[in-house]
Amino acid sequence: MSKVSGLFQDLTTIKKARNGRLASWDQRGKNQDYWEIPAKESIVLGEVEGPGCITHIWMTSSCRKVKAPSILDPVSNASAAPVMEIHPALGVIWDDYDPFYYRKALIKITWDDQDTPSVLVPFGDFFCIGNCYPGNFSSLPFNVSLKPEEAGRYGAPCSVSCYFPMPFNKRAKIEIVNENELPFILYFNIDYEMYKEPLDENTAYFHSSWRRENPCDGWGPDIQTNSPEVNNVTNFKGDGNYTVLDVEGTGHYVGCNLTVKHYQGSWWGEGNDMFFIDGEEYPSLNGTGTEDYFNHAWGMQRNAFPFFGTIVHEGDTDGFQVSYRFHITDPVRFEKSLRVTIEHGHANHLSDDWSSTAYWYQTLPTGNKITVLPVEERLPNVPVLPDKAQRTPELTEEMKAARKSWNKRWEEYGPARQEQFRIKENKARRESILNTEFAKKLRDEYK
Structure with missing residues (x-):
């Protein structure tokens, strides 16, 4: 050894x-x-x-979503690297993400x-x-x-x-x-x-699952964070906490990422983390605040370190924060079950949008069937500009001709571009089979 x-x-x-x-x-x-x-x-x-x-x-x-006919040939351009679609030059191609x-x-x-x-x-x-x-x-x-x-x-x-x-x-x-x-x-x-x-x-096998509460069920989202009315409410058993992970089996939790969109406008990070190991009624691991669980303090800072940090800071977005904490040297171990929770505001008084990805290892079989919310319930909440009515002026003959030409190009370009997508999709289906066949060939040679 x-x-x-x-x-x-x-x-x-x-x-x-x-x-x-x-x-x-x-x-x-x-x-x-x-x-x-x-x-x-x-x-x-x-x-x-x-x-x-x-x-x-x-x-x-x-x-990418094709929004207009390009001045590039859709067939020949399909053989080029997709840099034009990823970062299109103005006036050459119009694909929007x-x-x-x-x-x-x-x-x-x-x-x-x-x-x-x-x-x-x-x-x-x-x-x-x-x-x-x-x-x-x-x-x-x-x-x-x-x-x-x-x-x-x-x-x-x-x-x-x-x-x-x-x-x-x-x-x-x-x-x-x-x-x-x-x-x-x-x-x-x-x-x-x-x-x-x-x-x-x-x-122990690697596992990962995603959860979301949109919004969390808060009892006082209209009451200011850190006010005496909020801070004197008790929560010993974690009732109503946001659940990062709830799993049965034997293994160890190795961390999570957390996205919080805060609606009150004060501060979202006062909730304590609480870990319930092997069926505990009261958590044996109690934290001192969400920012503290992510190893920050006095709010969240703009930094990213090997085991913890900020990915996106709420001050740089339209009001949401993305943070991570990885228990690489300090995994949380369990023999029967583990429930990882965090208060959404002290004693769960806030009603914010929380979503998280948990990472853990456990022996097989996987203790609980992992499910995920339907796609329409996974989409972010983002600000939406109101529709603005537009008035179309009287068109000149040149304008009419320009629109007619544009429509004709779109009638030809749209189907041709879509056909290239179908060709590439079939390539993916073929190479999916080839990947597995090649992996089997390597495996058969190494026995």
């Missing part, structure tokens, strides 16, 4: 393993290295036989022979994109990288990474479920290791 210690001690020991990768690379040898995930469809990114472990997931995506597609799609992961997934989370929220609003941040298990010109936009394209190890004994199945009316493009690399020997019986 190695006597080397430290955070990277694993790198100093030779292990018998074989690397593999599921990816969106163009298996025709061309440069269309992404998949078009069809609308209203589930696509398997790949299925891998075990024993093995997913070591890293990287993805980038974009969902679907601002909420990060919540309309789901990431779904199923381990071994289970008939229920262990990961079922809105695509963006899994990678800590709260409210479909990406923000640059770097933590130990998750990273998001956003182009500066895309900052401050719902649905903005970015790259995301996850480094949580995800072991499996028999198989791993990774899917994207697109519940949108639109397709979206997805680049991905999913790196994994294969082993010859089965995993230990006490192996």
Whole structure:
């Protein structure tokens, strides 16, 4: 046994393993290295036989809505990289982002022979994109990288990474479920290791689930936060707390991200975190405030550290905050059950919009069936400008001719562009099968 210690001690020991990768690379040898995930469809990114472990997931995506005919040929442009759609030049192409597609799609992961997934989370929220609003941040298990010109936009394209190890004994199945009316493009690399020997019986499997209360059931949202009337109300048993995780089984909780849209206009972060371990009536782990649970104080600051931090600060948005806390060195362990809760305001007096993604490890089978809210209940609450009536002036003959020409181009361009989407969707379906076949080939060679 190695006597080397430290955070990277694993790198100093030779292990018998074989690397593999599921990816969106163009298996025709061309440069269309992404998949078009069809609308209203589930696509398997790949299925891998075990024993093995997913070591890293990287993805980038974009969902575009065609709004007008481009001056580019839709067929020849379809063979180019999709940079024109992701950051279109003015006057060349008009594709607008679907601002909420990060919540309309789901990431779904199923381990071994289970008939229920262990990961079922809105695509963006899994990678800590709260409210479909990406923000640059770097933590130990998750990273998001956003182009500066895309900052401050719902649905903005970015790259995301996850480094949580995800072991499996028999198989791993990774899917994207697109519940949108639109397709979206997805680049991905999913790196994994294969082993010859089965995993230990006490192996804990990665899990993740998403919850939302919109709004939380507050008893005094009209009473100012930190007022004596609020602060003198007691809440010993966590009645009415927001639930981050409620699970049965044996394992350990390793953290969450939390998105809060605050409506009162004062301060949302006075609620205590309360952990109920193995069926406790009273929590054995009590916190001192939501900002304190996320390792901040006196409010939330604009920083992002390996284990905790702010991804998006409420002062930079239309009133919502995205924060994270990862229990990498201090996991919360449970043998029978665990309930992770936080007060929404002291003693749950506030009625804000809370949503969260929990991450934990436990032995199989998954203790509680993981479900997710329907798509219409996942969408963010955002300010909406009132409709403005527009008056159309009398058109000149040139104006009439311009509109007629535009309509004619749209009649030709629209169907041609949509046909290219269908071609790329079929490519994704084919390469989904090829990914699993290639993973099986690697597995058969390494036994």
